[in-house]
Amino acid sequence: MDTATTRRLPNNVNGKFYTTEECDGCAYCASIAPENFDFEKETNTYYVARQPRSSEEEEYMREAAEDCPVDAICITGEQALHGAA
Ligand code: SF4
Secondary structure: OOOHHHHHHOOOOOOOEEEEEOOOOOOOHHHHOOOOEEEEOOOOOOEEEEOOOOHHHHHHHHHHHOOOOOOOEEEOOOOOOHHHH
């Protein structure tokens, strides 16, 4: 039913933020939120290595989600975010 969830990359830690197979490895998210995103060389993708621990980190992750060029960062329950911008 939720196609975004089925494309969720397996390395993402549990939690509301996650990346999907659409990620092309551009590294933008890690430049905005380096504490939260990490790179997997094998697949050339970024995944959520740590969910936000502060409102500041959450803000950065939301910014990354809004600006990801291929809409590969999702927030559980907030998929509509991608259509809003
Ligand atoms: S900004 Fe999007 S496409 Fe770029 S590395 Fe992060 S998740 Fe992947």
